[in-house]
Amino acid sequence: MSKVTFLSGVGTATGANFMVEKNGKRFLVDCGLIQGSETAFRDNHEPFSFNPDEVDVLLVTHAHMDHIGRIPKLVREGFRGVIYSTPQTRDLSAVMFDDAVGLIARESKETGKPPLYEEQDVAKALSLWRTHEYHSPFEFIPGLSAEFYDSGHILGSAMIKVSSGEKNFLFTGDLGNSPSPLLPDTEIISDVDYLITESVYGDRNHGSKDERDAHFLSVLRKGIAKGGVILIPAFSIERTQVILYKLNDFIEGGLIAKVPVCVDSPLASKVTAIYKNNTDLFKEGVRKDIADGDDIFAFPGLTFIRTMEESRALDNNNGAKIILAGSGMSMGGRVVRHEKTYLSNPNATVVMVGYQVPGSLGRHIEEGEGVVVIEGEHVRIHATIEKIDGFSSHKDSDHIVEFISHMKDRVKKVFVAMGEPKSSIFLTQRLRGELSIDALYPERGSSVEIDF
Numbered sequence: 190m191s192k193v194t195f196l197s198g199v200g201t202a203t204g205a206n207f208m209v210e211k212n213g214k215r216f217l218v219d220c221g222l223i224q225g226s227e228t229a230f231r232d233n234h235e236p237f238s239f240n241p242d243e244v245d246v247l248l249v250t251h252a253h254m255d256h257i258g259r260i261p262k263l264v265r266e267g268f269r270g271v272i273y274s275t276p277q278t279r280d281l282s283a284v285m286f287d288d289a290v291g292l293i294a295r296e297s298k299e300t301g302k303p304p305l306y307e308e309q310d311v312a313k314a315l316s317l318w319r320t321h322e323y324h325s326p327f328e329f330i331p332g333l334s335a336e337f338y339d340s341g342h343i344l345g346s347a348m349i350k351v352s353s354g355e356k357n358f359l360f361t362g363d364l365g366n367s368p369s370p371l372l373p374d375t376e377i378i379s380d381v382d383y384l385i386t387e388s389v390y391g392d393r394n395h396g397s398k399d400e401r402d403a404h405f406l407s408v409l410r411k412g413i414a415k416g417g418v419i420l421i422p423a424f425s426i427e428r429t430q431v432i433l434y435k436l437n438d439f440i441e442g443g444l445i446a447k448v449p450v451c452v453d454s455p456l457a458s459k460v461t462a463i464y465k466n467n468t469d470l471f472k473e474g475v476r477k478d479i480a481d482g483d484d485i486f487a488f489p490g491l492t493f494i495r496t497m498e499e500s501r502a503l504d505n506n507n508g509a510k511i512i513l514a515g516s517g518m519s520m521g522g523r524v525v526r527h528e529k530t531y532l533s534n535p536n537a538t539v540v541m542v543g544y545q546v547p548g549s550l551g552r553h554i555e556e557g558e559g560v561v562v563i564e565g566e567h568v569r570i571h572a573t574i575e576k577i578d579g580f581s582s583h584k585d586s587d588h589i590v591e592f593i594s595h596m597k598d599r600v601k602k603v604f605v606a607m608g609e610p611k612s613s614i615f616l617t618q619r620l621r622g623e624l625s626i627d628a629l630y631p632e633r634g635s636s637v638e639i640d641f
């Protein structure tokens with residue numbers, strides 16, 4: 190028997206953090222930042238409800254902040270166990286932490302509260318980190334082994350199968366929206382006894398990918414024809430690389446004019462370099478293009494902007510150009526300065542390619558408000574605002590059900606987590622009704638005894 194506790198990451202898509210206790214040993218899966226909600230700041234600063242010193246192992250699914258963002262805090266509060274992930278998740282986590290430390294230090298100055306963590310906590314966390322490739326099972330606690338499977342969500346993202354004797358407990362992390370432009374499809378796993386699944390899109394489906402690409406192409410053509418800037422707020426991991434891959438196709442295929450394309454995000458540039466070093470993990474068709482000599486992250490007109498001076502030089506508005514910048518929801522980062530410059534320009538186009546959380550500047554812009562406040566200044570929107578659906582890197586409701594259907598003859602219990610309540614509850618009901626699975630939507634902080 191063992192006990193699983195849903196520390197956080199239930200009733201919300203963010204803050205993934207689960208604990209399993211067995212034979213007096215404890216391991217965690219993910220230790221993410223809680224994001225978006227009004228109580229997020231307070232929740233993240235609250236001490237952990239357990240003693241981090243008494244945790245033996247942390248398994249990490251992937252390098253998004255809502256899965257890794259509190260790892261240095263865990264170390265700061267006494268964790269001295271071993272952290273395991275794929276090599277790519279470790280490398281991406283290192284650049285994400287490096288970026289976060291600066292933001293946290295600024296936040297600490299503004300609020301007068303002690304920082305969530307500092308550079309030395311990040312260094313300590315990385316020193317505790319060990320990596321394993323996909324499909325290389327390893328024993329992490331006597332009697333318990335783990336194996337990483339490709340979830341196809343972002344580079345290095347893993348589903349983690351933990352085995353105890355003949356029994357298997359699968360943690361999905363986030364599940365990719367397969368087929369993804371760059372990454373292989375989510376692997377199918379059927380020998381699962383217990384499952385914790387994500388459910389971000391548990392209650393809705395994405396539109397067709399062909400329509401998405403056609404819409405994106407027509408938006409770019411119109412924007413280029415106007416002769417102004419096309420500004421694309423983009424997440425640093427996966428979204429930036431997917432958009433670059435699409436632009437590479439459009440430009441080299443002659444589908445749009447050869448306009449300058451600038452990636453104005455130091456973080457996204459570092460992440461793209463890690464993607465470039467791991468093209469062997471891309472899907473087969475993309476690997477073939479690369480083998481045939483197409484450097485998919487280098488095409489005519491593409492530049493990676495580094496310094497603030499170079500970034501400011503993009504303000505000289507002479508002709509059409511495409512600027513990709515972070516953050517993806519315009520909550521800080523260089524994109525905010527570009528929005529301040531270009532939103533009032535009728536020749537400019539802002540293209541939303543990702544989810545915008547309510548309350549974010551990105552959401553205000555997306556909802557077509559006439560005036561937005563940026564850094565205390567009122568900016569009247571005259572630019573064209575476009576929204577492209579379907580670039581999500583999460584499986585939709587139908588595809589999560591399809592993914593879990595492969596386990597239905599064996600699985601004893603499915604815990605539906607990592608989604609807003611209405612998404613998780615809807616998916617729980619679908620799993621019960623359509624697959625006759627014992628699915629449960631756990632409450633935050635609750636524990637369940639399982640035969641594992």
Ligand SMILES: [Zn+2]
Nearest residue numbers: 251253342363
């Ligand atoms: Zn994710």
